[in-house]
Amino acid sequence: MANKNELFKKLLDQIKFPDKFEDNDIVQNGEIENVDVYANERKWKIHVFLIHH
Secondary structure, eight states, rough: OOHHHHHHHHHHHHTTTGGGGOOOOHHTOOEEEEEEEEGGEEEEEEEEOOOOO
């Protein structure tokens, strides 16, 4: 299974997050912490963690 940072980067790619933030440390070090799936409502709630150094 991919690590939390790899999953976060994949999410950014899938939602077509602007490339102009590609070199931003906060974005590059982000992680997906948890995903809540509401199947009946066809919704996902994605919890992310952003680190600011």
